[in-house]
Amino acid sequence: MLDIRRLHMLKTVVARGSITAAAQSLGLTAGAVSQQLAALRREVGVDVLRPDGRTVALTEAGRVLVEHADRIFDAVREAESAVAAVKDTVGAAVTLAALPSTVARVVAPALTALAARHPRLTVTCLVTDQAQLRELSLGTVDVVLGQRYHHMPDATPRGVVAHRLLDDPLLVVTAADRSDGRPVPLRELAAHRLVLPPPDTDCGQAVLHACRLAGLTPSAPYVTADIAAQLALARAGLATALVPRTAIEPTAPGIRTSPVEDRPIHRELFAATRRADTADPTANAVVAALRTVARQ
Template sequence: MLDIRRLHMLKTVAVRGSISAAAQSLGLSAGAVSQQLAALRNDVGVDLLRPDGRTVALTEAGRVLLVHADRVLAAVEEAECAVAAVKGTVGATATLAALPSTVARIVAPALTALGSHHPQLAVTCLVTDQAQLRELTLGTVDVVLGQRYRHLPETPPRGVELAPLLDDPLLVVTAADGTGERRPVPLRELAAHELVVPPPTTDCGQAVLHACHQAGFAPTTRYVTADIAAQLTLARAGLATALVPRTAIAPDAPGIHTAPIEGHPITRLLFAATRRTGTPDPTTSVVVEALRTAARQDPGARLPPT
């Protein structure tokens, strides 16, 4: 009978691209992973991996086995969820991956509420610029607080369930001028501004560039950074105009002026993602509900269309 742990190692190597990277994510030595994969190769009687430059790739037999491994691993998780549902109790641990821009207004209130209502649940929070959906499929994290910009294509991984939290528009941020005027700003007006924008390799950077091109201009990019604190600092100093998600800006942030985009706003959908199972897992369910409650209690929250 095939060993489930070895099947999980095979999947991890396939996703990570190398035995060393897989070993690091599994908290094992490369030698230990190689030994287990060699045992799996002996179990099936055919090579499952082949060298591919500095990495490894699945052989045809490896790809076939991985398809079945995904089904086996999903069935095991489904069984665990079903038993947990029968017990009706929230577990002791969970891991949440969240975007830095969501920590102050959503993650922190959600974790505070979880601590009050489920004190036995210890949530480890990984704050990362990436949504970590790949980590979700590997089982490294249990819940992801991620984002998708509404005018960009949606490509969620197979086996992932998305629960919409709220629509979060980008605001135009400039230095405070003392007028207090908050009129909506047509995006095309920003053609005359020097902007601070995230790198084009990020979701937000792609969304800003796409929206500007749709408005008929190429933005004048003076500064490039994904650090929202740095973006706000540059805007506060009058050095650049920033486009920042509403939930990433403290309501009482000093020295800045914020205004909505008129006509064609740039909006990200914030969502909570979990692995799709037929029976909801009580532990991940309470984490998602806490995130949903925190998101919707935020002043000015915009609920996504149903």
């Protein structure tokens, strides 16, 4: 019989791109992972991985094995959810992955409310911009507070369900004495020195795409994904920023915000969980707390 732990290691190696990266995420040595994959190869009687430059790739047999492994993992998670539903109790631990821009006004109040309602629940919160939905599909996190931009393709992977939380427009942010707060046509930003997120981030791609649709080639002498840095540059009068509304404290001093008038840029915040026929009470409790804050 195939060892499910070895199947999980195989899937993790493919997702991470190398045995070393997979070992690091699993808290193991690369040698230990290699030994388990060698044992898996003996179990199936054929190579499941092949060298691919500095990384590894699946063989045809490995691809078939991972496809079946996904169904096996789905069945295991379904069984876990079914047992939890029978108990109808929130578990002892849960892991939430969240975007940095959501921490102050969404995550923190949601976790405060969750702690009051379920004091025995321990929440581990991973604040990261990187590949949260992949971590959800790998089983390393239980709930993801993520984002998708309305005019960009939906990249939600198989086996994941996204629960909409709120619509979050990007606002034009300037120094308080540089704007009267009236709506700003996106094309007018051609006259501004901008601070933008890196073009390889979700927000950076969304902003650049919206600018192209408006016939605008933005001038961005400042490039950073750090929203605190973006706001600091705007406050100093050095640049104009485009920042999600939920990432801005309403009472933040020294800045003024304005909506985009003609081509608004919206992101949707969502809480994602693994798809299951039977709901997991623990993940549901986290999603419910996030929804409550979003409604407020």
